Amino acid sequence: MKNEIRLLIFAAAVFGAWSVAERGEAQQRIPATGLIEVKDQVSLSPEIAGLIVEVVPKTEGFVVKEGDVVFRLNDKVIRKEYEQAVHEASATFEIEFARIALEQAEVELKKKQDANAAQKTGTGVFSDSEIRKATLDVEQQKAMLVKAESEHKSRQLKAEADMIRLNQTEVRSTLGGVVTQINRLAGESVSPGDAIITVTDMSTMRADLRVDYAYYGDLKVGDRVELVVAKPKAIGQSAGIFAAPSERPGVLDGLRGEASRSTTPPAPSPAATTGNADTERFEGTVTHIRPELDGSGREKKVQIYASIPNRQDKDGRYLLLQGVEVLSATILSGSSK
Structure with a gap:
């Protein structure tokens, strides 16, 4: 019995050592080099031409949330047009008049048809031409009702279009982040597509990494990335x-x-090297492996994008900035789930 227990313990130890070795092979450490880039950035532009009446962020560095109004255009003319369109769209008297006229035409036709049906003699009270005219009156009033309903629908659509134009006088941020550039101020005329404000999300950056082509078969989206960058020093240090x-x-x-x-x-x-006090360590995840190679000959490199959560110092400054050089980077191959 004791020998069997010893055998089981030995087998478990061997299996554990084999598992550790397997895990060690699965998580191969692949070296990489690269730079830090901004991952999410938008330039906010108007969709219509107009005059800027307000730029909400007064200076760069202003923090905005997704959906916040960042600038407004003069809306006086568009607002009046919208109010007029709403008023016209609310009017239904033409439809009501057409319905009444149709009902009267149908009543007149039925009266004449009933009178002819009640006539016992072969000749009706109303001639065939009179019946045809009454029938045409009904069809005409039906067409007038359709026309009135169509025109009412067109007025409703115009009111909706004017509402969209009115909403376009307020431009909202499509991204939460920091205002990094203001190109226009209140009082300036702008056209559709003019870049007014740039908003950058600094909370998550992107590492643009290069890896030797020999490691291409070991790379996967979702692999964990460890990188080291230089810590900026104070100006007067x-x-x-x-x-x-x-x-x-x-x-x-x-x-x-x-x-x-x-x-x-x-x-x-x-x-500023790995392990030095003047460095900062970050972790992230591989998000994209580009399908083409960078370089030529033996220097061929695979380009990889990795998403890196940013951090702030005690004064609120982000540590990772656009263009910061990655001193060292390691991709843990096989760490993806």
């Missing part, structure tokens, strides 16, 4: 007492004559 030794004044700098420089050799700047 290297000034004053924090200046490099070669920039510090010498002991004779305050005396008359030629100033002397410190003889202390300059210290090399710490490299």
Whole structure:
């Protein structure tokens, strides 16, 4: 019995080691290089020509939500046209008049038909031409009713079209994010398609990565990505007492004559590499593998897009910006679900 238990324990250990090895092979670490790009950005434009009366974000850096009004065009003329169209669309007297006229024509026709049917002699009270005329009156009134209903429908459609034009005088953001560019101000005339405001979503960025073509068969959409970028330093971090030794004044700098420089050799700047305190780590997911290669010969590279959630520092600044170089990137092949 003890031997059987030992055998089971040994088999479980072997299977566990094999599973770990399998997982290690499944999650191959593929090196990559690249840059950070903006993933979602929109330029908001008017769909109609007009005069800008208000730009809601007064400066770049203004935060907007999806659906927020970002600028307005003069709507006085369009609003009057809309109100007039609504008034005309609400009028139904033409339809009512046509219905009454049709009812009267049908009554007259029925009277004449009934009178002829009640006549016992062979000759009717009303001649065939009179009956035909009464029948034509009914058909004519039916056509007039259809015409009145059609015209009423056209007025309703015009009111709806004018409402759309009125709504187009308010332009709303189709993306939540930060206003990164304002091209026009209140008082300027614009045409359809003119870029007025640019909104950028900084919460999620895109890493544009390059991977050696040899790894192409191991790449999958959904694979996890780990990357490292340089952490930006404050502007005044290297000034004053924090200046490099070669920039510090010498002991004779305050005396008359030629100033002397410190003889202390300059210290090399710490490299922004993986594991350095001046770097930031991020994780993301492969979202797209482009179907064409970049480069030629042995330098052929596969271009990959990865979605990278951004972070902010204590002052609210985003750490990943457009154009930031990726110091190192690793794609965990086989990590996709």
